[in-house]
Amino acid sequence: MRNAEVNRETAETKISLWLDLDGSGKTDIATGCGFMDHMLTLFAAHGRFDLMINASGDTYVDYHHLVEDLGICMGQALDEALGDRRGITRYGEKILPMDEALILTAVDISGRAFLDYRLEGLTQKVGDFDTELAREFMAALVRNSAITLHIRQLAGENTHHILEGMFKSFGRSLSQAVSIEAGRENEIPSTKGMI
Template identity: 65%
Template sequence: MGYSEIKRKTAETEIQLSLSLYGSGKSQIATGCGFMDHMLTLFAKHGRFDLNVNCKGDTYVDDHHSVEDIGICLGMAFAEALGNGAGITRYGHIILPMDEALILSAVDISGRGYLDFDLQIPTEKVGTFDTELVEEFFIAFTRKSNITLHIKQMAGKNAHHIIEGAFKAVARSLNMALSIQDAYRDEIPSTKGVL
């Protein structure tokens, strides 16, 4: 439990990704999209995940396929590395400030993929990055990881700070939900007996 490697090749992207849920926050990220590299690096750091991502995508078109497919691969890796979820806390939440931005993230590692995404990103781009792709990334991630995730913006006007706050908040709430409770190490945190 705790580690996964994913390889995925389509006509639009070729991705190699490895994830350790219980790492130290080390990462090697090369997505072909500088802003996404930055977001995944801080995601790994704040979640204490060891994450390696190498993506070759059709960024000459735009970043959409790469960002969505990385979300798919990260979700797949998360689900595989989680295993049956025995011993985890299951729930995690944080209200995270990022300068003037304030972001709430709440997660349930539930076995049910659901995203409630409520960010009002005020610009269409940060640098060359299309800000609408943030939601596409988290849709793909939650569908493939089978987690319930709520991301809410409580304050903020700077697009970069809102997005960065969201990635940090999600990482920290996931870290909390994944923490192992020694007293319940062999128990699955559900009355159903499965997540």
């Protein structure tokens, strides 16, 4: 079974997260940040991942600690669920339209943490959510899962559509990258013999 549970408690946040890479898109997400609940639900639904999160934190200050720690936990869960990476496709990409927005994400389950995040012209907030925190979430996820992730905004001006498109696109490209490649179930997709 390719799933993992991560529990993290600090002076700032308390998070319990369970991820199943071979799920059907079922979610039960309560983070205390409605925008992140919605984005993570979209990510899981479009990636066909089962995702359960119960989180709380010092959101009376802002959402920074909560969102970054969610990224840490998601990255750790992804890393654990993938195990030795045997049989995975390794690469995934998706260009996804969200109304006028057009977003590209490309993933390499590389063993090397790298994020190239190119979203432009975002408003400072969507509701009470600071939009710069979307990048903090992705950076924490990438660092803790050791994946390479490229994110490009190809078109669009509506901040909500851009961020929604990013989470949907990421779910689909990650799903492709972690899928088991028929006929190569016992192979590690690297000439080095490990990732």
